[in-house]
Amino acid sequence: MTLIKSTANRIVLNIGELVFGGGSKPLHTLLGSCIAITLWHPKHQLSGMCHFALPSNPDNSPDRKLDARYGDDCVALFKRLTEERNVPLREFKARIFGGGNMLESARLESAMESQFSAANIGEVNAAQAFSQLLAEGVTIMEADVGEEGYRKVDFDPTTGVASVEFVSVEKKKQTATADRKQKILIVDDNLETRTILTRSLRKAGYDTEQARNGVEAVALYERFQPDIILMDMMMPIMDGVSATKQLREAHAEQPILMLTGSEELESMAQAFDAGATDFISKPIRVPVLKQHIYNALNTLKKATASK
Secondary structure: OOOOEEOOOOEEEOOOEEEEEOOOOOEEEEEOOOEEEEEEEOOOOEEEEEEEOEOOOOOOOOOOOOOOOEHHHHHHHHHHHHHHOOOOHHHOEEEEEEOOOOOOOOOOOOHHHOOOOOOOHHHHHHHHHHHHHHHOOOEEEEEEEOOOEEEEEEEEOOOOEEEEEEEEOOOOOOOOOOOOOOEEEEEOOOHHHHHHHHHHHHHOOOEEEEEOOHHHHHHHHHHHOOOEEEEEOOOOOOOHHHHHHHHHHOOOOOOEEEEEOHHHHHHHHHHHHHOOOEEEEOOOOHHHHHHHHHHHHHHHHHHHHOO
């Protein structure tokens, strides 16, 4: 299990976090392509929730350390925790949420952007949750997955009831705040990618700066003070993982969205360890990227307000 953020009123789960036990504090999470699984045992008043980003751990060795960023490891962790309470996992009631489909979500803004699309990792995540739970004999009481959007999930561990607010990608529009433009640092070694993202995000009302590699990103950070960072994973001189680690060591708290190709998905564990907030698969679809930006900034705003 990993450390989770707890407030006076609820526990907020982010990517790679899992909680299990007999607590009564409500659990909350925000999902795009990620999946949340909730468990509840009415007789023993035990419950749990996890939030995973990828379907399976690339390390399939039998003695590996279980990692809640992966769907297969989440179920394995739940199984271990329930067995420690002498209650079989198959006796729990499960619910599955998330797995948003970002592939067909919104129209591209120009012919120049037609090369961008998002890999549908959400569908794969959802399928993994179903297969893992069914293999353990767990009854799935509810599944709210897929579609083109995001989900805010609130789970009551005392009743096993979950409420879901679905936010459509099509309907949610990104706007800068009225008092100032929110600032985005775009870090990518590809000039065309930087140009497309800069033009699209400025059109949406954001202020932007560009960096060609991690070294430039770290140097620009102090001067530009961005509200959010879009970080390419593979770059010359300094890659995105190293740059993210340096920024977090310098106490940068802004969301860092990692831009990654499908062949790099197995390396995402390193990115999360370095401090990445979320990832977006390449080729990038600009409207989907804007939705990720909006949600990350909105989550940061709420977290700041609650301090």
